[in-house]
Amino acid sequence: MIEERAFFIDYARCIGCQSCVQACAECDTHRGRSLIHLETIDRHDSVQTAPQVCMHCENPVCAQVCPADAIKQTPDGVVQSSLKPRCIGCSNCVLACPFGVPRYFGEIDQMMKCDMCYDRTSTGKRPMCATVCPSQALAFITLDEFRRTRGGTAINEWRFGDHPVRTKVYLVVPPETPPLLQIQGLGSARPSGAFDRNDVAAWLEQG
Amino acid sequence: MxxxxxxxxxxxxxxxxxxxxxxxxxxxxxxxxxxxxxxxxxxxxxxxxxxxxxxxxxxxxxxxxxxxxxxxxxxxxxxxxxxxxxxxxxxxxxxxxxxxxxxxxxxxxxxxxxxxxxxxxxxxxxxxxxxxxxxxxxxxxxxxxxxxxxxxxxxxxxxxxxxxxxxxxxxxxxxxxxxxxxxxxxxxxxxxxxxxxxxxxxxxxxxxxxxxxxxxxxxxxxxxxxxxxxxxxxxxxxxxxxxxxxxxxxxxxxxxxxxxxxxxxxxxxxxxxxxxxGIAFYKEAGAASGQATCRRCGAPFASALHVGDLKRVESALGIRYATAAGDYQDVCPRCRRLSVALAQDALWRTHGRGPGKGTR
Structure with a gap:
């Protein structure tokens, strides 16, 4: 019997190569639009980068706050992009998603998000990003393969503020980490806005 | 009102x-x-x-x-x-x-x-x-x-x-x-x-x-x-x-x-x-009024009208982003992505694997 594959994300492995960004745009359900996020954490001090796919929450906040009831889950728990006939482009989902995943495209007045390459995963293939990721920061493997090849453990329970979230996608954390990860969004980032004009990192940061 | x-x-x-x-x-x-x-x-x-x-x-x-x-x-x-x-x-x-x-x-x-x-x-x-x-x-x-x-x-x-x-x-x-x-x-x-x-x-x-x-x-x-x-x-x-x-x-x-x-x-x-x-009018009214700024990076990320309404919707739906430490809804989508990555980073740092950098 073939064990079901799951999506594992390990930010610490990301090398910032952008392969996932390019591959994402090849997905047939959103051809030409890359929906994965690849964040540079703090370009001034580090080369650390982090990819962010949809974590496919069991009870998605994006769907709960959608006034048009446009965000649906497949029976296997994949949270889809907004339904085209319904989405009214309010961006509630963009602002409410605890992981900051959905994107709003003004020109087509629709929210789109990672749907775990449903055209591929629904037929047993791996998502585009996990297929091309050279460091396997994004991996679509069985739990058995994960245990054999990884040092950490995988968790999928979170708490944002006081709100519990359980996801279909797993995060790789050190062994013996408690199974629930608390996120407060505290701390401070380097302030945006004024920066040294000779600071190349800042220019890159500004896009 | x-x-x-x-x-x-x-x-x-x-x-x-x-x-x-x-x-x-x-x-x-x-x-x-x-x-x-x-x-x-x-x-x-x-x-x-x-x-x-x-x-x-x-x-x-x-x-x-x-x-x-x-x-x-x-x-x-x-x-x-x-x-x-x-x-x-x-x-x-x-x-x-x-x-x-x-x-x-x-x-x-x-x-x-x-x-x-x-x-x-x-x-x-x-x-x-x-x-x-x-x-x-x-x-x-x-x-x-x-x-x-x-x-x-x-x-x-x-x-x-x-x-x-x-x-x-x-x-x-x-x-x-x-x-x-x-x-x-x-x-x-x-x-x-x-x-x-x-x-x-x-x-x-x-x-x-x-x-x-x-x-x-x-x-x-x-x-x-x-x-x-x-x-x-x-x-x-x-x-x-x-x-x-x-x-x-x-x-x-x-x-x-x-x-x-x-x-x-x-x-x-x-x-x-x-x-x-209706949403088109809502967006225009929001753009013409004050903007909400991210409590982490300080950048404006949405209209204050929208964020305020969203908080009330979340409260009605039982989404508990608000805590004594602050409201997670005041964090912009980008800083949310960074926060999640940095939370993992902190776990590995305390575990002693690598010298992670950055702010959470």
């Missing part, structure tokens, strides 16, 4: 929705009764269509009321009307509404930007259905009817609510257009269905996510209505009325089934979609 966010029990929601459904059905019945001049102009042969329309009105009223009972829907619906009717902006808003309605509903430009084939399919189906609805509902409600002119059998007269509106000769250019307007509508719909099936049959993305009940059944229903409608014309003009009674009953069955499906399937988006116009 922000509109209230309503949180009600499921039973109360259903009772409210049933009342809304009954009110919608009653409105249609009253419209039929008075519009047909106390049923004087009502065509008894069209009773099944009128009956199905009454049921559809009940279903639509019920579904729409249930939809509005959802906290986010109710809030934005009321907020949109509040902004639209703001006395200072009302004249400009009416002009803006007309432009938005033209762009989004008549021309459907946003669908064209999604894909040309999708736009062609939707535009043809939309205008075919609008044309058909504009003729068949008033006909089956007895709001319009046709009579031969008393003075000449070669003239036809059209009445709206019993008032003579226009007349035409049977051998005029207008006559075949009037008599075949539903055939034109059917051909438009069939053209749209052709493009829709072409796209759905070849687009691998659509093939992966489409569902029979949601995406193909509506096309099958429209196809059945259009083709059986064209059968009637074919029977009349090409087959000397062959099996006309059976074909008319078959057509009635397809129309009635479509009307009954109207409130519960994909067609409900026809009634839901105008909310898109």
């Amino acid at each position: 922000p509109p209230p966010v309503r949180v009600t029990a499921r039973g109360a929601d259903a009772a409210h929705a049933i009342a809304a459904g009954l009110a919608a059905a009653a409105l249609v019945i009253l419209g039929i009764y008075f519009g047909s001049r106390h049923l004087r102009d009502f065509d008894v042969a069209l009773v099944p269509y009128a009956g199905a329309s009454v049921f559809a009105a009940f279903g639509l009223g019920y579904r729409y009321a249930m939809w509005l009972r959802r906290p986010p829907t109710g809030l934005y619906w009321r907020r949109s009307w509040q902004l639209f009717f703001a006395p200072r902006h009302l004249p400009a808003n009416i002009v803006r509404l007309a432009r938005l309605a033209f762009d989004n509903f008549l021309a459907q430009k946003f669908i064209g930007r999604r894909a040309v084939k999708r736009w062609l399919a939707h535009w043809c189906i939309f205008w075919g259905c609008v044309l058909a609805a504009a003729v068949t509902f008033p006909l089956s409600f007895g709001w319009i009817h046709f009579e031969t002119a008393p003075a000449s059998l070669a003239r036809y007269q059209a009445f709206v609510f019993g008032v003579h509106v226009f007349s035409f000769r049977l051998d005029s250019v207008l006559a075949p257009l009037v008599f075949n307007v539903l055939d034109v509508a059917a051909l438009l719909v069939l053209t749209g269905i052709f493009f829709a099936l072409w796209r759905r049959g070849l687009d691998r993305g659509a093939l992966a996510v489409q569902q029979f009940a949601n995406d193909l059944l509506p096309l099958a229903l429209l196809f059945a209505v259009s083709v059986t409608g064209l059968f009637l014309t074919a029977s009349t003009h090409l087959l000397r009325g062959y099996d006309f009674v059976f074909l008319s009953q078959l057509h009635a069955v397809t129309v009635i089934f479509t009307l009954l499906y109207l409130p519960f399937g994909k067609f409900f988006h026809i009634f839901q979609r105008p909310a898109q116009l």
Whole structure:
């Protein structure tokens, strides 16, 4: 019997190569639009980068706050992009998603998000990003393969503020980490806005 | 003054929705009764269509009321009307509404930007259905009817609510257009269905996510209505009325089934979609007012109006982002992504694997 594959994300492995960004745009359900996020954490001090796919929450906040009831889950728990006939482009989902995943495209007045390459995963293939990721920061493997090849453990329970979230996608954390990860969004980032004009990192940061 | 966010029990929601459904059905019945001049102009042969329309009105009223009972829907619906009717902006808003309605509903430009084939399919189906609805509902409600002119059998007269509106000769250019307007509508719909099936049959993305009940059944229903409608014309003009009674009953069955499906399937988006116009006003009002800044990076990321409303919706839905330490809703989407990555980074750092950097 073939064990079901799951999506594992390990930010610490990301090398910032952008392969996932390019591959994402090849997905047939959103051809030409890359929906994965690849964040540079703090370009001034580090080369650390982090990819962010949809974590496919069991009870998605994006769907709960959608006034048009446009965000649906497949029976296997994949949270889809907004339904085209319904989405009214309010961006509630963009602002409410605890992981900051959905994107709003003004020109087509629709929210789109990672749907775990449903055209591929629904037929047993791996998502585009996990297929091309050279460091396997994004991996679509069985739990058995994960245990054999990884040092950490995988968790999928979170708490944002006081709100519990359980996801279909797993995060790789050190062994013996408690199974629930608390996120407060505290701390401070380097302030945006004024920066040294000779600071190349800042220019890159500004896009 | 922000509109209230309503949180009600499921039973109360259903009772409210049933009342809304009954009110919608009653409105249609009253419209039929008075519009047909106390049923004087009502065509008894069209009773099944009128009956199905009454049921559809009940279903639509019920579904729409249930939809509005959802906290986010109710809030934005009321907020949109509040902004639209703001006395200072009302004249400009009416002009803006007309432009938005033209762009989004008549021309459907946003669908064209999604894909040309999708736009062609939707535009043809939309205008075919609008044309058909504009003729068949008033006909089956007895709001319009046709009579031969008393003075000449070669003239036809059209009445709206019993008032003579226009007349035409049977051998005029207008006559075949009037008599075949539903055939034109059917051909438009069939053209749209052709493009829709072409796209759905070849687009691998659509093939992966489409569902029979949601995406193909509506096309099958429209196809059945259009083709059986064209059968009637074919029977009349090409087959000397062959099996006309059976074909008319078959057509009635397809129309009635479509009307009954109207409130519960994909067609409900026809009634839901105008909310898109309200959101346009909401966004403009938000852009013109203060902006919310991220509590982590300090950058503006959305209108303060939107973030404030969203917090109230989240509270009504039991989404507990707010804590004594602060509200997670005040963190911008980018900083949320960074926070998650940095939380993992901190775990590995304390575990002693690597010297992670950055701020959480």
